[in-house]
Each structure stands twice: as C-alpha cells, then as structure tokens.
Amino acid sequence: MTSSIVVRVKQKQIARLIAKGKRLDGRGLTDYREIKVEEGVVERAEGSARVLLGKTEVMAGVKIEVGQPFSDTPNEGVLTVNAELVPLASPTFEPGPPDENSIELARVVDRGIRESKAIDLEKLCIEPGKKVFVVFVDVYVLNHDGNLIDASAMAALGALLNTKVFNYEYKDGEVKIKPGFTPLPLRKHPIAVTFAKINDTLVVDPWLEEERVMDARITLTIDDDGDICAIQKGGSGYFSPKQVLEAAKIAKEKAEEIRKKLKW
Amino acid sequence: MSQKVEKLIDKKGLRLDGRKPDELRPIKIEVGVLANADGSAYIQQGKNKILAAVYGPRELHPKHLALPDRTVLRCRYHMAPFSVQERKSPAPSRREIELSKVIREALEPSLFLEYYPRTAIDVFIEVLQADGGTRCASITAASLALADAGIPMRDLVVACAAGKVDDTIVLDLMDTEDKKGNADVPVALMPNLNAITLLQMDGNLSLEEFEKAVNLAIDGCKKIYAMQKEALRAKYVNIKEVEE
Structure with missing residues (x-):
C-alpha cells in the first residue's frame, strides 16, 4: 500500500536497490533470512515448535482430542488449523476475533498440510463414522517482521513432526487412554515459499519493510517430490503469467534447499 | 479424497x-x-447462479476507516443457505471471509482507486446456487457490476479455473470434479494487460502440469471475456432502442 510519504520514499529506495539485484538488508533477491527451528518447546502440547525467520518469530502447538469425523470422510481423522496474530507481536495487530489476515494465514498453512496429504489421516480413525482423532494446529505469531506465511508453515510442520498421539484402548464405544505414545503418522513435508513483487521484480522471503511497499505477494507450497500442492496470491497488485511460472521454478529450488537444511 | 469411486473422464475423453x-x-x-444497486450483474455458469451488486462510490461508515488519498473497496462474498446440498449457515464462514479478501484483491488492480478519496465502493456477491468455481464466476460478475456502476477501470477482470481430473488437465471444473479431482487452479485475469490478479491452487501438480493448467485457464478467461463485453454492450444497446 503506497499511502504515506515515508513509505513512498522507502519504496523508491527499495526499488532502486532491487533493480541492482540488492536488498535493504543485504540479501540477494532469492535469499532467505536465517532460519532457526526449535522443536518441542511446550511440554503440555502434543507437539510444538518455534521458528525464527530473521526477526519474525512464530510458535505452533498441536493438541489432539477425540472427536467426530466429517460425514463425507468417515474414516479419516480431522485436521484443524488456526492462526492468532497476537497483539504483542506487532503494533498493527489488535485484540479481537480473527480478522481476514489471520484467517487467510491459517487457511494457507492448512491447505499446504492438507493438500500434500502430509498427515496420514486414515491412521487417525478410531471407529469409522463415530470416533477419530482431531488434530488442532494452533499457529501463534510472536513477532511480525514479514513473511508470516512461510514462518507459520514451518512452525506448523515442525510441531507436527514431534507430535505424539497417546496410546489408547477402544472398548464399548469408549476411548481409554493407556500409557505411552505413538508418533503422528507424517508422510510429507510441505514447504511454503513466498515472493513479493516490488517494482515488477520478484524477491523471496520479504521482510516487513518490503511487505509495506510490495505490489503483490504469491506463496507456493511445494511437497517432497517437488510438486506444487498449494498457491495463494495476495495483495492488490498483479503478476504476469511469466512471473508466476518463474516463481514456481524458484519455489521448487528454495523448498528443496530448506528441506535439506532443516533435515526434513 | 483421491479415491476414484467413479471415472471422471470416460473412454472417449469426455467428462461427466x-x-x-x-x-x-x-x-x-x-x-x-437490480434496480437499487448502482451497478449489478448476474451470471449462470453451469449450475452456478450468482448475483453481484455494486454500491458507490459513497460515504464510508464508520468514517475513521476512510482514506485521504483513495477509495476503500469492500467486498462481501456470501453463499445463500440453500445454495448447496446441505444447508449452509448464513453466518460468514472462514472460507467466505478468505474468498471475500482474495476477490477484493483480484478486483482492486483494475480500478483507479485514487479517483474517489474518502469514499467506499461496496461489492456484494450472493451465490444463489453453487456448483464449483463460484469464486471465479463471482469475479466475472462483480467486475461487470463495477463497470455497470460507471466506475473507471483499466480492464474488466475475468476469472476461470483449470485443474487436473483423472490425470487430464481440464477447464472450468464443476463441483464433483473439484471435490474428486487432483487439483484446482482458479485464475483471474485482466486480458488486455495480460495481468493475473488472482491465483490460487490446491491439490497436486508438477511444474509442467501447473504451466499447462495456467495457460488453459487463461484461454478460458479470454473466451469468457468476450461474453462479458457482449453482455455489457447488450444492456446499453437495449437502452438506446428504448430512447429511440
């Protein structure tokens, strides 16, 4: 959004640098900021992770409950993703019910996990049509410095990777918890790669200063086979068809790079 | 989800x-x-039946949301409770909130928002019957409603989805294909500027398949674009005849 004068001055500066293949924080156009993932940070949760992407900080927690399956998928567990843009993370976040930004964030993270079939939901069925495990993934943004989607997707996946499902006994329609845990059955590692379009150039992993001046944003989520499993365009600008295909190609490389680095 | 209970494409290569x-x-x-709206349009695409209405530019309430240098485009995508098989609660779902946002962002690049500072333009979309691809049909209709309201624009926005069904890349998925198919790629386009204003995807596509799907969706958009312009022309030709 190009409203205030300060933003316009900054936009010119950022655009001038990008034209030379440089960025305000010294990165190349397709470089990510430093990524740090810490798994198992909340003992009460069945799974959890904290991700630092530069100064963007996101935590994700997984809770597992017994619930009912959806009527159209009677023999599959249920996945629910929610995202909270908590007010302590940014002066622009306000308390209250989830706004369109947090709903979009949650739904993009959800789509990546769901469409890549990362969780083997059939293994989370207790009795078809009656009882299944419900996996709640709650994404908690703790510090907003841009590119919340990629950081949140990584935090969600990191949390799922160390999620343990409690052992149980099923008798007469009752689920009885037994000692011990089994790891959550995970098959894929979807990685979200987000681009900002600034002055008709694509940059990977935009930070806050870049997000403030970008025309549009596009996120591609890539699975372990290098296939695309989710896409979301955002922002009030547009992309040329060529840019979209270029983004897809770069996203595939970047996702592989991140997966290797994090050993996922 | 990918369990193939029935074939979506028959031996002759035809769809359901x-x-x-x-x-x-x-x-x-x-x-x-619609008589009351400043601009409106209705689209039927397969079994989809969608109404779009535009009110504005008009005073914005609450006033503190107004912007000093441009208008605020607001968009509400809403499905009627009877538009789907099982009654949908009329309260806006998370899906509807997300779609309202992406539809707004698909329409925004086409408008000269700076022409009407301190005002709002409201776009209301009501899906009366849904059969897959409602966000695309909604964009096609909403852009026409904006044009009908006389709001200056760079180009009409037109949208169409492509996807993968039974390992074939297909155009304009209907509900069954969307639910049982492998992938869905909705695309919104300003054809004269060759600009993609909405792009989403869910499912599984290789890079090659994705490229094919995007190109097919763009072809579809261009076909609908011709119909869009024809529909707009039709209204004003009719008015002229009445005047004479």
Whole structure:
C-alpha cells in the first residue's frame, strides 16, 4: 500500500536497490533470512515448535482430542488449523476475533498440510463414522517482521513432526487412554515459499519493510517430490503469467534447499 | 479424497457432463439486473447462479476507516443457505471471509482507486446456487457490476479455473470434479494487460502440469471475456432502442 510519504520514499529506495539485484538488508533477491527451528518447546502440547525467520518469530502447538469425523470422510481423522496474530507481536495487530489476515494465514498453512496429504489421516480413525482423532494446529505469531506465511508453515510442520498421539484402548464405544505414545503418522513435508513483487521484480522471503511497499505477494507450497500442492496470491497488485511460472521454478529450488537444511 | 469411486473422464475423453477437457460450461451473463444497486450483474455458469451488486462510490461508515488519498473497496462474498446440498449457515464462514479478501484483491488492480478519496465502493456477491468455481464466476460478475456502476477501470477482470481430473488437465471444473479431482487452479485475469490478479491452487501438480493448467485457464478467461463485453454492450444497446 503506497499511502504515506515515508513509505513512498522507502519504496523508491527499495526499488532502486532491487533493480541492482540488492536488498535493504543485504540479501540477494532469492535469499532467505536465517532460519532457526526449535522443536518441542511446550511440554503440555502434543507437539510444538518455534521458528525464527530473521526477526519474525512464530510458535505452533498441536493438541489432539477425540472427536467426530466429517460425514463425507468417515474414516479419516480431522485436521484443524488456526492462526492468532497476537497483539504483542506487532503494533498493527489488535485484540479481537480473527480478522481476514489471520484467517487467510491459517487457511494457507492448512491447505499446504492438507493438500500434500502430509498427515496420514486414515491412521487417525478410531471407529469409522463415530470416533477419530482431531488434530488442532494452533499457529501463534510472536513477532511480525514479514513473511508470516512461510514462518507459520514451518512452525506448523515442525510441531507436527514431534507430535505424539497417546496410546489408547477402544472398548464399548469408549476411548481409554493407556500409557505411552505413538508418533503422528507424517508422510510429507510441505514447504511454503513466498515472493513479493516490488517494482515488477520478484524477491523471496520479504521482510516487513518490503511487505509495506510490495505490489503483490504469491506463496507456493511445494511437497517432497517437488510438486506444487498449494498457491495463494495476495495483495492488490498483479503478476504476469511469466512471473508466476518463474516463481514456481524458484519455489521448487528454495523448498528443496530448506528441506535439506532443516533435515526434513 | 483421491479415491476414484467413479471415472471422471470416460473412454472417449469426455467428462461427466459430456464436455471435452478444454470446454467451458454454458454461460449466461446479464448486466443491470437490480434496480437499487448502482451497478449489478448476474451470471449462470453451469449450475452456478450468482448475483453481484455494486454500491458507490459513497460515504464510508464508520468514517475513521476512510482514506485521504483513495477509495476503500469492500467486498462481501456470501453463499445463500440453500445454495448447496446441505444447508449452509448464513453466518460468514472462514472460507467466505478468505474468498471475500482474495476477490477484493483480484478486483482492486483494475480500478483507479485514487479517483474517489474518502469514499467506499461496496461489492456484494450472493451465490444463489453453487456448483464449483463460484469464486471465479463471482469475479466475472462483480467486475461487470463495477463497470455497470460507471466506475473507471483499466480492464474488466475475468476469472476461470483449470485443474487436473483423472490425470487430464481440464477447464472450468464443476463441483464433483473439484471435490474428486487432483487439483484446482482458479485464475483471474485482466486480458488486455495480460495481468493475473488472482491465483490460487490446491491439490497436486508438477511444474509442467501447473504451466499447462495456467495457460488453459487463461484461454478460458479470454473466451469468457468476450461474453462479458457482449453482455455489457447488450444492456446499453437495449437502452438506446428504448430512447429511440
């Protein structure tokens, strides 16, 4: 959004640098900021992770409950993703019910996990049509410095990777918890790669200063086979068809790079 | 989800409703269908029946949301409770909130928002019957409603989805294909500027398949674009005849 004068001055500066293949924080156009993932940070949760992407900080927690399956998928567990843009993370976040930004964030993270079939939901069925495990993934943004989607997707996946499902006994329609845990059955590692379009150039992993001046944003989520499993365009600008295909190609490389680095 | 209970494409390469892979559903578009709205349009695409209305530019309430240098485009995508098989609660769902946002962002690049500072333009979309691809049909209708309201624009926005069904790339998915198919790629386009204003995807596509799907969706958009312009022209030709 190009409203205030300060933003316009900054936009010119950022655009001038990008034209030379440089960025305000010294990165190349397709470089990510430093990524740090810490798994198992909340003992009460069945799974959890904290991700630092530069100064963007996101935590994700997984809770597992017994619930009912959806009527159209009677023999599959249920996945629910929610995202909270908590007010302590940014002066622009306000308390209250989830706004369109947090709903979009949650739904993009959800789509990546769901469409890549990362969780083997059939293994989370207790009795078809009656009882299944419900996996709640709650994404908690703790510090907003841009590119919340990629950081949140990584935090969600990191949390799922160390999620343990409690052992149980099923008798007469009752689920009885037994000692011990089994790891959550995970098959894929979807990685979200987000681009900002600034002055008709694509940059990977935009930070806050870049997000403030970008025309549009596009996120591609890539699975372990290098296939695309989710896409979301955002922002009030547009992309040329060529840019979209270029983004897809770069996203595939970047996702592989991140997966290797994090050993996922 | 990918369990193939039935074949979505038969031996002759035809789809459940008899279409070829690159064929659109029958489309009917009408402009200026609501008397109270500043602009309106109605679209039928297959079994989809969607109304779009535009109010504005008008005073914005609450006033503190007004912007000093441009208008605020607001968009509400809403499905009628009877539009789907099982009654949908009329309260806006998370899906509807997300779609309202992406539809707004698909329309924004086409408008000269700076022409109307301190005002709001409201776009209301009501899906009366849904059969897959409602966000695309909604964009096609909403852009026409904006044009009908006389709001200056760079180009009409037109949208169409492509996807993968039974390992074939197909155009304009209907509900069953969307639910049972492998992937869905909705695309919104400003054809004269070759600019993609909405792009989403869910499912699984290789890079090659994705490229094919995007190109097919763009072809579909261009076909609907011709119908869109025809519908707009039709309204004003009719008015002229009445005047004479």
